[in-house]
Amino acid sequence: MSEGSEHAAILIAASYQALNRAIQDDPRTLVTDCTVVILFAGFYVEATLNHIFDSAGKNIHEFPRSPSDSNGKMQPGMKDKLTWFYNEFIEENRATNWQEIRNNRIAEKALGLFPGFGELHDFRNAICHGRINELAKSLESAQTLRQKAKDMVDRFYTITREKGYEVPRSTTYNNAINSLTMGHLGDIPPSIHSAS
Numbered sequence: 001m002s003e004g005s006e007h008a009a010i011l012i013a014a015s016y017q018a019l020n021r022a023i024q025d026d027p028r029t030l031v032t033d034c035t036v037v038i039l040f041a042g043f044y045v046e047a048t049l050n051h052i053f054d055s056a057g058k059n060i061h062e063f064p065r066s067p068s069d070s071n072g073k074m075q076p077g078m079k080d081k082l083t084w085f086y087n088e089f090i091e092e093n094r095a096t097n098w099q100e101i102r103n104n105r106i107a108e109k110a111l112g113l114f115p116g117f118g119e120l121h122d123f124r125n126a127i128c129h130g131r132i133n134e135l136a137k138s139l140e141s142a143q144t145l146r147q148k149a150k151d152m153v154d155r156f157y158t159i160t161r162e163k164g165y166e167v168p169r170s171t172t173y174n175n176a177i178n179s180l181t182m183g184h185l186g187d188i189p190p191s192i193h194s195a196s
Contacts, residue, residue: 004157005176008044008051009171010173012041015037018033021033023139031132031136034142037142037143037145037146038136041146042123044150045153052157053084055168063084066097067097078120079121083107083110086110089159090159115152119145
């Protein structure tokens with residue numbers, strides 16, 4: 001399947017490749033394989049949000065912190081990005097700054113609308129703080145969260161299209177690898193081209 005950006009295509013392919021290793025049912029590598037499956041599925045969601053914002057001409061960094069602070073967040077996190085997506089593309093009474101987003105509980109609305117996001121976010125944050133989340137012990141959890149990530153991304157594209165934004169989704173894994181490595185890897189086997 002094609003993705004929106006080189007980054008998204010490679011991230012979901014890395015998740016797919018780890019899933020194929022996890023399915024081999026080697027108990028020595030199950031936790032590491034499932035960790036990669038879940039972590040890279042979460043990265044894929046975030047890369048897609050970045051691509052949608054760029055393609056739609058929406059700059060999350062310019063969204064003010066409060067009525068009295070016009071500076072935006074310089075390093076918005078994964079949850080910030082989902083919340084801002086919800087505010088920009090779904091919320092009927094859009095907030096005009098991060099303080100209003102908090103007051104209107106838009107993050108909670110966004111998490112409720114996108115099942116699995118909270119688990120992907122928490123998994124990613126645990127790793128960022130040097131901890132392996134319990135979900136890494138289960139192939140079933142890894143498969144479920146990876147599918148939720150893919151479903152979530154499909155829904156992001158549907159929502160943006162319904163709002164009148166044509167966000168491209170035409171990058172294949174092979175194109176992504178060639179683009180990011182400037183074509184130095186040569187031909188990639190066809191089995192990897194369709195990795196998603």
